[in-house]
Amino acid sequence: MSTARIDEQGNKVYMQYTDASQQDATGKHGVWLFLVTEVMMFSGLFVAYAIFKSIYPEIFYEGHKFLDWRMGALNTVVLLSSSLTMALSIYYVQKGKNAVAMGHLAFTLLCGAAFMVIKYFEYTHKIHEGLTPGHFFTYANGETANLALYFGIYYCMTGLHGIHVLTGMALIAWVMYRLKKGEFSPTQYTAVEGVGLFWHLVDLIWIYLFPLLYLVS
Amino acid sequence: MGHAHVEGSNYLNHEKGLWSWLTTLDHKRIGILYFISVMFFFLIGGLFALLIRLELMEPGQQYISADFYNQVMTLHGSIMVFMVIIPGIPAFLGNFFLPIMIGAKDVAFPKLNLLSWYCLICGAGIAVSALFAGGIDTGWTFYTPYSIKTSTAVIVFVLGAFVMGFSSILTGLNFIATTHKLRAPGMTMNRMPLFVWALYSTAIIQVLATPVLAITLLLLVAERALGIGFFDASLGGDPVLFQHFFWFYSHPAVYIMILPALGVISELIAAFSRKTIFGYTAIAYSSVAIAAVSFFVWGHHMFVSGQSELAGAIFSGITMLVGVPTAIKLFNWVATMYKGSIRLDSPMLYAIGFMFLFTIGGVTGVMLATMAIDVHLHDTYFVVAHFHYVMVGGTLMAIMGGIYYWFPKMFGYMYSETLARLSWVFIFMGFNITFFPQFILGTQGMPRRYHDYIPEYAWLNKVSTFGSWFIFAGFVIGLISIILAFRKKEKAPMNPWGAKTLEWTIQSPPIHDNFEKIPTVNGGPYEYR
Amino acid sequence: MLHMFAFAQSYMPIQGSTFAKGVDSLFDFTIWASIISFVILIGGLVIFVVKYQRRSDNDKTAYITHNVFLEFLWSFIPLCIFMGIFVWGYVLYKDMRQFPDNAxxxxxxxxxxxxxxxxxxxxxxxxxxxxxxxxxxxxxxxxxxxxxxxxxxxxxxxxxxxxxxxxxxxxxxxxxxxxxxxxxxxxxxxxxxxxxxxxxxxxxxxxxxxxxDKSKMTLAELGQEAFNVKGCVACHSVDGTVKVGPSFKGLWGSTVNHSDGTTAVFDENYARTSILNPQEKFVAGFANVIMPTYQGQVSEEEITHLIEYIKSLK
Amino acid sequence: MAGNGNHTTSLNTYLKVYGALLVLTVLTVWIAQFHFGALNTVIAMFIATIKVLVVMYWFMHLNHDTTLNKVVIGSAFFFVFVFFGFIAIDVFSRHNFSTTELSKPQPVQQQTTEEAPKAE
CATH class of the missing domain: 2.60.40.420 (Cupredoxins -  blue copper proteins)
Known part of the structure; x- marks a missing residue:
């Protein structure tokens, strides 16, 4: 296995790195590259949205009426505050106050859970109305012909985003576990920062999703 | 730095046992794991190719039915693309030599590197399990609405390809991080070997384009499972949109396949002409230029698929731009050989074979990029011949050349030169006999993916099938030459070819940590004075 | 041999439409441009390989790194040729998309x-x-x-x-x-x-x-037309060769044995059921061939025409 | 010190950024109720992009980061734009926006009452 050694500041440095700062910079660079792949993956959905909205504007207009923009706005606020507390948790790890950082991480986790709960209500409300995706679509009196297309896009976008929120929550739990074990110090906290970057990306995607899906006119 | 280095120990005998291989984090061992899996998949894909050629020897149905032929054609395409030629050079030769060539002890994220190999193996496992769930007959492009309507196991196979996509993303991510952050002191970007430049440009494409394939395949699964209607005309979607999504990944993917091969050929030409490469910056930056422009040209696959005339003109024009850096590389290689001291060892033979076949592949590519000609030649055997000239004549020749060039360094043994040259003769001759007639078949209008054809095409198809047996013989001889090398165990010197890049300054096979002390680099990679 | 590549007409299909001449002349140009550039590139390669054979292992080679003028030449000239081919190709393509009105x-x-x-x-x-x-x-x-x-x-x-x-x-x-x-x-x-x-x-x-018009055609001729239009021709041949489904040659009045062992004589009712409900019985050897049902796509008269046509196929 | 980017953002910068994001969210919702036709999506995207840049710059510490990481994430957004742009060139130049037979809706032109944004 790749051996790691402890350098003079007490940081664990893996064999292929000469020192801790090179290791941290590479780690962060790697996370940014991963975020690029996430952005490119979601780009497929955004392009599909843009193309179909320009071809069938009336479907999107009618479709968005079934969405409650208040729930969307609430979710946006929830995710923005979770981004704040995520950034603050890194701030406190830098300051060495691990306990406070732990609290902020817990709050971020809580916000993630809240987001999923709100999404759960939205989904059940729609499925109850028959607005289920694809050929399970039983909503009869849609004015436009292919209303199912709008909900196809809606479920794909929010579904994939939801999966990423859950993954983010699992990563935060993993970082909290390592924090409790005392693995992080003001000189070594790349993992917290990496998970933070991923969580901010999940928030970014929702920032774009909210106006596109909920505020169509 | 690291444990004391025991004399005679290297990365192969550093740890023993299968478990040490399956959980290794050493980039060299992961390269060997990829070598074995890619060669295994290549054998399967090759057998399917032989089966196709056998069926097409004569008109009418000889050995396999139309449905079975469609499955064999799809499997040949998918296995060769996803499991052989995309991971081929980057994950095998790239994994092994990129860290050594830039003076690093390992790639930036060893654990991700091992995960990338497991993604390939698990993805391949899922894809192969599709065979037992009804097989797959959509062609490697999965065009909708056929891939939605067919009753074969498309979802299982597509999920397999989805998982294999992560193998490519993780390799690309690793290479970009390693190239940026782990270079030895003194190794500036302009002192990196050209193989590293090629892998770097490939990594950019792998990271930027493969996620789009991931979302396209997910949408295809959602389309089949839920019928969301993105790509299904009857539900308001647009099949041509699927082609846009698919080719946005797949054209950069063909550059993932060829760019590493261009990198290997730069190394071989410089080493076997004992001359510093001509136009280093031109070749290095043309790799990056090809990687960048490759994202703007995908529409040349869709001239006759209902794409608008304006979009077709833009795509055709930009495709012509991609031809220029490729031509630059070829001319620079020939200029390198001017006033060199050339030795025709087997790697050099493969490099020259590459240049011969890749030039034909390149110029026929320009023909297909021309709109009026593509209307006639699209989806005919002209296209089949073009991409085989570029993929088999290009990347596979470069893989064989790379294996022979670095074999002494990887395993410490010399291979038998005569057998290697014999395999070259068979492959080169067999290749031309197989695929040049297909150019003519294409101009005469024989469509692609035909299980049966009209009698006018019979004679050229028969010739093409003869050629395919020579190619198979060539690769078998190549395999034998490698197996014999392991049996004879003839010790190889540290630098059999007198090359100047970093991997030839360490013992062969290299030690676990590559370098006892990280070297400081003060010259270019090809300082043949 | 030269004639082989000399002009596209020598190997391309006969020029049947007005487009063919234009496309072939463009194709000739690209073929000849390719042959010339191939000869320059690979010819140069072969000459250098022969001329600069390695004599000893420590030959001194010239240290030439680059030559800006030469590099400009072999990037600008290919660019011009490629762009010329692109414009020519686009002009021809435009004609293919200009739909005449009195067509x-x-x-x-x-x-x-x-x-x-x-x-x-x-x-x-x-x-x-x-x-x-x-x-x-x-x-x-x-x-x-x-x-x-x-x-x-x-x-x-x-x-x-x-x-x-x-x-x-x-x-x-x-x-x-x-x-x-x-x-x-x-x-x-x-x-x-x-x-x-x-x-x-x-x-x-x-x-x-x-x-x-349909009135003067015999029932068998009408049956043959329906045989083509309705798509039977795609899977059934009339000359005995097996395409996807069984051939119609000599089928009338013959005893057909099915994949489940039963047999039946091919008469009017058998023909009708196998058109409207093909999944009922499978001819031996074609058990896994899916024939779509023509229920609602074939009228009763067309079935009689098809039956007459099959009768005419001795 | 060995920490990466050893300068830390102060606490109230974070709070100010958070405030700005909330304000922008309210702005997005508020502006959605006015009728600018196709311009609405452009404005919504513009505000969303500002929010995204704010989050990336401060929360994701791009302000102290190497230009390499900025170029990396910038190239991602550039290629998303290329991806959409070329497909748009094709789809918009062959799609006649007047008649789409598949979704022939009767145009939704009932009088646009000034209800809460939800109606828009």
Whole structure:
């Protein structure tokens, strides 16, 4: 296995790195590259949205009426505050106050859970109305012909985003576990920062999703 | 730095046992794991190719039915693309030599590197399990609405390809991080070997384009499972949109396949002409230029698929731009050989074979990029011949050349030169006999993916099938030459070819940590004075 | 050998349409440009390989790193040639997309595994497009199920027939005769069987073909037309060869043995049930061949026509 | 010190950024109720992009980061734009926006009452 050694500041440095700062910079660079792949993956959905909205504007207009923009706005606020507390948790790890950082991480986790709960209500409300995706679509009196297309896009976008929120929550739990074990110090906290970057990306995607899906006119 | 280095120990005998291989984090061992899996998949894909050629020897149905032929054609395409030629050079030769060539002890994220190999193996496992769930007959492009309507196991196979996509993303991510952050002191970007430049440009494409394939395949699964209607005309979607999504990944993917091969050929030409490469910056930056422009040209696959005339003109024009850096590389290689001291060892033979076949592949590519000609030649055997000239004549020749060039360094043994040259003769001759007639078949209008054809095409198809047996013989001889090398165990010197890049300054096979002390680099990679 | 590559006509299909000459001359240019650049590149390579053989292992080689003028030359010249080919190709392509107004309209419907042409006066023909010589013809194409592609090599034209979309294609042929027509977009089992003919006939023959109303045709002839139009031709042959389904040759009155061991005589009722409900009984050896049902697509008269046609196939 | 980017953002910068994001969210919702036709999506995207840049710059510490990481994430957004741009060139130049037979809705032109944004 790749051996790691402890350098003079007490940081664990893996064999292929000469020192801790090179290791941290590479780690962060790697996370940014991963975020690029996430952005490119979601780009497929955004392009599909843009193309179909320009071809069938009336479907999107009618479709968005079934969405409650208040729930969307609430979710946006929830995710923005979770981004704040995520950034603050890194701030406190830098300051060495691990306990406070732990609290902020817990709050971020809580916000993630809240987001999923709100999404759960939205989904059940729609499925109850028959607005289920694809050929399970039983909503009869849609004015436009292919209303199912709008909900196809809606479920794909929010579904994939939801999966990423859950993954983010699992990563935060993993970082909290390592924090409790005392693995992080003001000189070594790349993992917290990496998970933070991923969580901010999940928030970014929702920032774009909210106006596109909920505020169509 | 690291444990004391025991004399005679290297990365192969550093740890023993299968478990040490399956959980290794050493980039060299992961390269060997990829070598074995890619060669295994290549054998399967090759057998399917032989089966196709056998069926097409004569008109009418000889050995396999139309449905079975469609499955064999799809499997040949998918296995060769996803499991052989995309991971081929980057994950095998790239994994092994990129860290050594830039003076690093390992790639930036060893654990991700091992995960990338497991993604390939698990993805391949899922894809192969599709065979037992009804097989797959959509062609490697999965065009909708056929891939939605067919009753074969498309979802299982597509999920397999989805998982294999992560193998490519993780390799690309690793290479970009390693190239940026782990270079030895003194190794500036302009002192990196050209193989590293090629892998770097490939990594950019792998990271930027493969996620789009991931979302396209997910949408295809959602389309089949839920019928969301993105790509299904009857539900308001647009099949041509699927082609846009698919080719946005797949054209950069063909550059993932060829760019590493261009990198290997730069190394071989410089080493076997004992001359510093001509136009280093031109070749290095043309790799990056090809990687960048490759994202703007995908529409040349869709001239006759209902794409608008304006979009077709833009795509055709930009495709012509991609031809220029490729031509630059070829001319620079020939200029390198001017006033060199050339030795025709087997790697050099493969490099020259590459240049011969890749030039034909390149110029026929320009023909297909021309709109009026593509209307006639699209989806005919002209296209089949073009991409085989570029993929088999290009990347596979470069893989064989790379294996022979670095074999002494990887395993410490010399291979038998005569057998290697014999395999070259068979492959080169067999290749031309197989695929040049297909150019003519294409101009005469024989469509692609035909299980049966009209009698006018019979004679050229028969010739093409003869050629395919020579190619198979060539690769078998190549395999034998490698197996014999392991049996004879003839010790190889540290630098059999007198090359100047970093991997030839360490013992062969290299030690676990590559370098006892990280070297400081003060010259270019090809300082043949 | 040189003649082989000299001019495209030597190996390309006969020039059947007005586009063919233009496309072939452009193709000639690219072939000759390729041969010349190939000879320069690979010729130079071979010369250098022969001239600079390695004499000893520590030969001194010249340390040349680059030459800006030379590098400019071999990037600018290919760029100009490529751009010239692009413009020429685009100009020709533009003609293929300029649909003349006084053209003959034909609707083409691609389906799994055949083509149905519907002419302006409602006449239909299966897998065979009959057009008058010297007149522009505009095909408006679509597909019933998956993407197919209408390709006539001699006319150098090709266009996908995409379901849910109308795609157009036009040509004018100045040369009488029959030309091969293929489907070039992969569409499943009998993709390679979707072959048809384009018959370029004189104006008189074309008018007679259009006017050939149904009344004067014998029942067997009507059956043959239905055999083509309804798509039976895609899977059943009339000369004994097995395509996807069994052949109709000598079928009438023969005893058919089924995959489940039972047998039956091929008579009117057997023919009718196997058209409307093919899943009921499978002929031995074709158990896994899925024949779509024609319920609601074939009228009773057409079934009688088909029966008469099968009778006529001794 | 060995920490990466050893300068830390102060606490109230974070709070100010959070405030700005909330304000922008309210702005997005508020502006959606006015009728600018196709311009609405452009404005919504513009505000969303500002929010995204704010989050990336401060929360994701791009302000102290190497230009390499900025170029990396910038190239991602550039290629998303290329991806959409070229498909848009094709789809918009062959799609006649007047008649789309598949979704022939009767145009939704009932009088646009000034209800809460939800109606828009």
């Amino acid at each position: 003959i309209e034909v609707n083409v419907m691609g389906y799994q595994w055949g083509w149905t042409m519907t002419y302006s006066n409602g006449k239909q023909s299966g897998n065979e497009l009959v057009v008058p010589v010297g007149k522009p013809v505009v095909l408006t194409m679509t597909s019933k199920d998956v993407i197919h592609s209408f390709y006539v090599p001699s006319f150098r034209i090709k266009q996908d027939a995409v379901p849910g979309k109308r795609s157009k294609l036009w040509f004018q042929s100045d040369r009488l005769g029959d030309y091969e027509m293929f489907c070039t977009e992969y569409c499943g089992t009998a993709h390679s069987k979707m072959i048809g003919k384009v018959r370029v006939v004189t104006q008189a023959e074309f008018n007679e073909f259009l006017a050939k």
